[in-house]
Amino acid sequence: MSLTNAGGSPQCRILAIETSCDETAAAVVADGRHILSNRVASQIELHRRFGGVYPEVASRQHVLAIQTVVEEALADASVAHVRELDAIAVTNGPGLAGSLLVGVNLAKGLAYASGLPLIPVNHLEGHIYSNWLYTDSLPAAGSPDPGESHGPAGGSASDSARKQRGGSASEQFPALILIVSGGHTELVLMEGHCRYRLLGATLDDAAGEAFDKVARLLELGYPGGPAIQAAAESGDAGRFHLPRPLTRPGRRTEPQPQAFSLPTVLPVHGEHRFNFSFSGLKTAVLNLMRQLEREGTDARQTQTAADIATAFQMAVVDVLVGKTADAAEFGVKQVCICGGVSANGLLRRAAEQHFAKIGLPLHCPPLFLCTDNAAMIAAAAYYRQSYAPVRQSSPTGREHRQDAEAAAQATPHDRPSEPPARDFLALDVYASLPLVDSIQR
Ligand code: ADP
Ligand code: MG
Numbered sequence: 001m002s003l004t005n006a007g008g009s010p011q012c013r014i015l016a017i018e019t020s021c022d023e024t025a026a027a028v029v030a031d032g033r034h035i036l037s038n039r040v041a042s043q044i045e046l047h048r049r050f051g052g053v054y055p056e057v058a059s060r061q062h063v064l065a066i067q068t069v070v071e072e073a074l075a076d077a078s079v080a081h082v083r084e085l086d087a088i089a090v091t092n093g094p095g096l097a098g099s100l101l102v103g104v105n106l107a108k109g110l111a112y113a114s115g116l117p118l119i120p121v122n123h124l125e126g127h128i129y130s131n132w133l134y135t136d137s138l139p140a141a142g143s144p145d146p147g148e149s150h151g152p153a154g155g156s157a158s159d160s161a162r163k164q165r166g167g168s169a170s171e172q173f174p175a176l177i178l179i180v181s182g183g184h185t186e187l188v189l190m191e192g193h194c195r196y197r198l199l200g201a202t203l204d205d206a207a208g209e210a211f212d213k214v215a216r217l218l219e220l221g222y223p224g225g226p227a228i229q230a231a232a233e234s235g236d237a238g239r240f241h242l243p244r245p246l247t248r249p250g251r252r253t254e255p256q257p258q259a260f261s262l263p264t265v266l267p268v269h270g271e272h273r274f275n276f277s278f279s280g281l282k283t284a285v286l287n288l289m290r291q292l293e294r295e296g297t298d299a300r301q302t303q304t305a306a307d308i309a310t311a312f313q314m315a316v317v318d319v320l321v322g323k324t325a326d327a328a329e330f331g332v333k334q335v336c337i338c339g340g341v342s343a344n345g346l347l348r349r350a351a352e353q354h355f356a357k358i359g360l361p362l363h364c365p366p367l368f369l370c371t372d373n374a375a376m377i378a379a380a381a382y383y384r385q386s387y388a389p390v391r392q393s394s395p396t397g398r399e400h401r402q403d404a405e406a407a408a409q410a411t412p413h414d415r416p417s418e419p420p421a422r423d424f425l426a427l428d429v430y431a432s433l434p435l436v437d438s439i440q441r
Contacts, residue, residue: 012086013079015110016378017070019103020095020123021182022046022053024065027374028077028085032382033134037076038368038375041065048222052212059098066106073374082114089381092120093427094183100427108425119381120425123372124184124435125194127338128177129383130365130376169193176332178324179435180347181339182208182223185276185320186434187327190336193387198436199327200274203246207316208341210278214285214312218305228309229344235310236303242284242315245277247322274327276319285312313346321350325358334361343370 011030018025022043028036043061047053079085090107093100104120111118169192177188177196185202205213208225215224220231285308289299297304320341328335335355341347342364355362369376 012382013077013084014087014089014119014378014381015070015074015079015082015085016089016091016121016374016381017066017103017107018091018123018126018372018374018377019062019066019099020091020093021099021372022058022061023372024062024069024102025372025374025377026066026070026073027378028073028079029133029375029378029382032129032379032386033132035133035135035375036078037073038373039069039073039076040373041069044223051216051222053096055096055098058096059102062099062102066102070106070110082110082116085114085116087117087119087381087385088114089119089121089377091123091126091377092425094123094433097427104425104427117385118425119385121377121380121384122435122439123377124179124181124186125380125384125439126376127179127181128188128190128336128435129379130338130369130373131336131363132383133365133369133375133379135366135369172333174330174332176324176328176330176335178320178335178337178342179339180207180320180337180341182206182212182341184339184434185278185341187274187323188435189327189330189332193383195388196436196439198434200272200276200323201434202276202278204277204279205282207276207278207320208339210282210312210316211341213282214309217282217285217289218308219300220305220309225341225344228313229346231306231309232313232346233306234303235306235308237310237314239307240288240311242281242288242311244315244319244322245280246273246275247319248273274323276323278316278319281312281315313344317344317347317350320347321354324351325354328355328358328360332360334363336363338365338370340371343367 011034012032013028013030013036014032016025016027016029018027024041024043025039027038030036043053043058046057046061050057074080074082082088088107088111090103091100092104107118110116173190173192175190176199177186177190179186179188183206185207187199187201189197189199191197211228212222212224215221215227218228218231220227288308292299292304299305299308324335324337335351337347337351348364351362351364364370365376
């Protein structure tokens with residue numbers, strides 16, 4: 001599929017829609033990097049009283065909000081009609097089925113009515129490409145060429161990271177990506193645009209999920225990540241110590257000047273050193289609270305809760321930065337952190353300190369692009385269509401029905417040994433499926 005604009009405009013403008021969880025979002029992005037508009041209608045207030053996302057409420061709210069959000073995103077970008085755009089992108093997973101369905105249905109309708117191509121986007125790939133978006137605070141230098149001449153837009157303050165923006169593809173890759181969100185914690189080796197190898201993932205809770213659950217235990221409020229961070233600001237870092245699950249004891253070795261070669265098989269099951277586990281840490285918090293109660297201390301008292309929040313945040317950040325630092329020894333050219341937890345101030349500072357010390361460029365998205373948004377979906381769509389285009393289909397899925405009919409009529413001898421291709425717009429509702437698995441399904 002060509003993404004050149006029919007009107008001859010030098011820019012390729014994509015409207016993206018994101019409704020995978022509890023944010024109704026729409027954005028228009030030019031050439032995969034320039035944000036022309038970025039609207040997010042958050043449902044936080046709606047879910048606060050449940051202490052977490054209530055799926056049915058989320059999907060109903062998406063239905064109420066989506067049309068306004070899309071219209072506002074188009075108006076902000078001065079797009080009078082969808083036909084002026086080059087493509088429509090939509091998150092088709094991983095996420096909540098009812099929520100995804102709202103965005104996908106609207107995107108299909110818009111594509112059908114306008115005749116524009118429809119690009120399905122993996123939500124996690126969206127988070128990765130949040131690091132490639134330009135932001136207002138940074139000059140939008142560069143050619144429209146997708147990524148060959150530019151590295152990620154640095155949200156971090158490090159100078160070396162900003163310089164990397166001018167790097168060639170060979171200077172950018174391999175890149176190490178840490179995805180940390182409410183549903184995922186993954187270390188991914190990005191070998192080129194849209195090419196990934198999973199190094200490790202959480203065996204149980206995601207980092208953001210652990211923040212949310214611990215905040216609920218401490219009654220700090222919802223969403224848990226920002227609540228823990230705020231409480232930890234007045235916490236005593238020396239009062240409690242919590243475990244660092246699946247880490248090796250002792251000091252980390254000094255970084256090696258030569259790149260290690262990757263082992264051929266990296267198990268993502270069990271206690272592999274790049275895997276994570278956060279559910280035990282949550283239990284450790286619960287045990288600590290019970291111990292304090294037995295001793296007559298109210299664990300939810302403001303100062304005690306702040307001290308526990310501090311110990312918890314330090315443990316999570318230690319694990320995340322430690323494992324990312326270890327994985328960065330595979331000769332990577334840069335490190336990118338993304339997903340909702342990448343908004344965490346301690347994580348950003350600790351990562352920046354470590355990677356500045358070893359001279360490796362680090363990128364974190366600006367805060368407004370850390371949590372779910374549609375600009376990152378448009379960016380991922382642009383790079384995916386440029387580097388790994390998916391097989392096209394009409395928004396009605398008619399070609400796929402024909403495929404299925406042809407397959408059904410074929411004799412056993414005619415039948416291909418490969419199973420028929422999955423509908424490219426099929427929802428991916430396996431919410432915790434790792435990036436690499438969900439892209440290859
Ligand atoms: P999803 O998992 O649906 O993709 P996001 O990528 O928006 O959602 O991430 C949401 C998660 O990020 C939540 O678990 C939230 O607690 C966490 N989070 C947001 N801000 C912070 C923060 N400052 N510190 C730690 N966690 C945070
Ligand atoms: Mg997300």
